Amino acid sequence: MKRETISDLKRLFQNGQLHDEMVQELKKDDRKGVQKIVQSYEKQKQKEAELEIKFEEMCQYEHRANSNGKEFVAGVDEAGRGPLAGPVVAAAVILPRDVKLLGLDDSKQLTEAMREKYFTFIKEHATSYHIAVIDNQTIDDMNIFEATKLAMTQSIQKLDIQPDHALIDAVQLHGLNCTSESIVKGDAKSISIAAASILAKVTRDRLMKEIHNEYPEYDFASNMGYGTKFHMAKLEKIGVTPYHRKSFAPVKNVLKGREERRATESV
Template identity: 70%
Template sequence: MSLKSKISRGPLAGPVVAAAVILPREFKLLGLNDSKQLNEETRNEYFTIIKNEAVSYGISMIDNQKIDQVNIYEATKLAMYNAIWQLNPAPDHILIDAVSLDQLSCTSESITKGDQESISIAAASILAKVTRDNLMKEIHKDYPAYGFASNMGYGTKQHLDTLTEQGVSPYHRKSFSPVHKAVSQ
């Protein structure tokens, strides 16, 4: 069983998303690696395959308001725990991408650049990224000026300019420095 949750820790808007997946032993998917290295079409294809072939998977989102309350690191860990708790059967060992979790009921291993080292972590990465990207595209429909459909909440020039001109949306992480600066102007 593997877990990926680094998806969405850097953006200025939107939730942090974590995914956990248990894949069958024989699972193979050519080219499956870091979700950010794949184009959108391939990620979407892999997303469907992974969901259909996984023994079990869990996806969890922690919204920007909770991120502002507890900080991004704690929100990330909460999303990771929530994704793990959705798994059935419960895992007996977990591979985690670059974060340590100390409140698990099974053994775990934190792997730096795990999505490049483990097909399970790479699969969880796809689930998390596609879920978050789809949500940001939906949010874009109500707040198109920020360019969420293309920047996914990251601090591009257009996004930062819109923050300065229009202020924050309900989806912005107000505890993040560029957003905080825009709010205080």
């Protein structure tokens, strides 16, 4: 191999054009800059190997279901159980068996840019997916747990291809037309649930940004409806929006406090 400049080697590395045989030769090069490139290459290969191992671990539930004769396995997850405002969103995803999603994990552990990238990939490559949205009024009517189960059930039932088995993040669902299992912290253990987690969270975040445009004072685009100190201060000062969950204690308390003040002022 001809003696490349360090700049050329950096460019080859950045473009993914270095390979093991070239690196073995570069290890004989005594230039410090070259050895730094070799070290970076080996760290990258190590990270890729770790991601491969993690990916295989996260496919175990899917592989087991497939080996038991379940052809279509859906992962199911939700986003938005805890916030004081906005909908709860659930997604169900059936992935092809040969899909490769290295680095996919619990959506909360990824950056927004990474979630957006996976969101697009999953929608383009999924065998089938559906996203269900349950608004805050329905949450108030039936409570958040039941609303979450409703969203999850709808996301499964409205898939274009009905699953033979469903992997569900930490919730037991009944009345499905397929077998199912609940997996605690499933978004970090199952690749299908992790994919559903991405679709649910990105969809809900986008909805909260739309609500932010209506009520920018609450900064929903940043807090996503969670009860942050800023959000609570605005809730106390300005009051409740049509998107707030009135059955949630912090919102209920604000409403009660404002009613009591109005009653006192009218005396």
